[in-house]
Amino acid sequence: MTQAHTTTTSTSTPVTVLGLGDMGRSLARAFVAAGHPTTVWNRSPGKGEDVVALGAVRAVSAEEAVRASGLVVVCLVDYDASDAVLEPLAGALEGRVLVNLTSDTPARSRQAAAWAAKHSLAYLDGAIMVPVDVVGTDQGLVLHSGDRAAYETYAPVLRALGEQAPFLGEDHGQAAAHDMAMLDxxxxxxxxxxxxxxxxxxxxxxxxxxxxxxxxxxxxTAEEAGSGAYVADGANLGMMAASVDHILHTAKGHRLDVSQLAGLKSLTDRAIAQGRGPGSWAGLVEVIAADR
Structure with a gap:
């Protein structure tokens, strides 16, 4: 059973961001820009200097980061990673609102929600539907589902990530389901x-x-395909390949025809094998051209 919360305002609400990859840093920058005291933490050192320079506070441990704020946002590569980070933090998360913006399948979202319910944690699952450079703008779109009271409490703060922050219902898998469908x-x-x-x-x-x-x-994409320089600016090919894998597994779980997705998965697998993961998604142009 999750706890009841009173509605907060968007002014100076402390926020913690766990995960400082490209998207995690964009979330932290958006919270800082909106005036929220922001604490950040990353599993490996050496990331996040840009957001610290903007005013974010780096915690020395995940637990210290969690205890710094009433709202905790996690954004990692997948739910295997977020589960590993969050499992030891159940006690520290008590009385706080956890928002998981990690991309994965609806089934994994519901499993995470079951873990949160087991520990009586207020939990929202979300999906970021825009690139890193659109986060925090009027065009930003982040979907949320799960604990309605938690959403109503922190909706004004979550809109720092994008003016569009709809609540899709109390089924925690709905944000991820919309994510998979919209990327399909x-x-x-x-x-x-x-x-x-x-x-x-x-x-x-x-x-x-x-x-x-x-x-x-x-x-x-046209500029990159013309120059042949596929430098990731935000989400890289490896991250996008993971999304393709999530969509494919979701579709297979519903016994949908996945022939198109399987073809795309084959392309991304070859791109990763060629070492193109750290580059941009547009690098698939070279993989496709090599098939001629």
Whole structure:
């Protein structure tokens, strides 16, 4: 059973961010820019100097970071990583709101929610639907599902990550389900959404929102394909390949046709094998061209 919370305002609310990869740092920067005292922690040293320079406070341990704030946001590579970090912190998280913005499958989101419920933790699962440079802007879109009281308490603070921060319901898997559907191919997306109990019409506005940020992505990809320099600026190919894997597993779990996804997975696997993981997603152009 989660605890009741009173609604907070968006002014100077302490926030902790666990995980300082490209996306984690963008979350921390957005909270700092919005005026929230922000504590950060990363599993490995050497990351986050940019957000510390902006005013974030680096904690020496994950537990110290958690105890610094009433709102704890975690963003790691997948739920294996977030589970490993959070498991020892159950006691420290008591009385706080945990928001997991790690990308993975709806099934993993629900498993994490079951762990939180076991420890009586207020838990929200979320999905970041925009690139790192869009986080914290009016076009930012971060989906949330799970503990309604926790969401209502911290919604004004979570909007620091993007003006669009909808609550999708108390099924903790809904944010991830929307994430998988929206990152899927268009027609396949609606099939996956329906399999997850999402009304296709309710998905459409979020898909429309996402298409609004595509023009600059198209221009950036064209520039990279022309130059042959695939330097990651935010999410790298390895991170995007993990998302493809999550979508494929979600679709397989519902026994959907995955022939298109399997083809894309084959491309990303070859790209990773070629050492392109740290580069940008546009590097797939070279993998596809090599198949000629």
């Amino acid at each position: 191919c268009l027609v396949h997306a609606f099939a996956l959404a329906r399999a997850e109990g999402i009304e296709p019409a309710s998905l459409a506005p979020y898909l429309t929102s996402i298409t609004g940020i595509l023009p600059p992505i198209v221009e950036y």
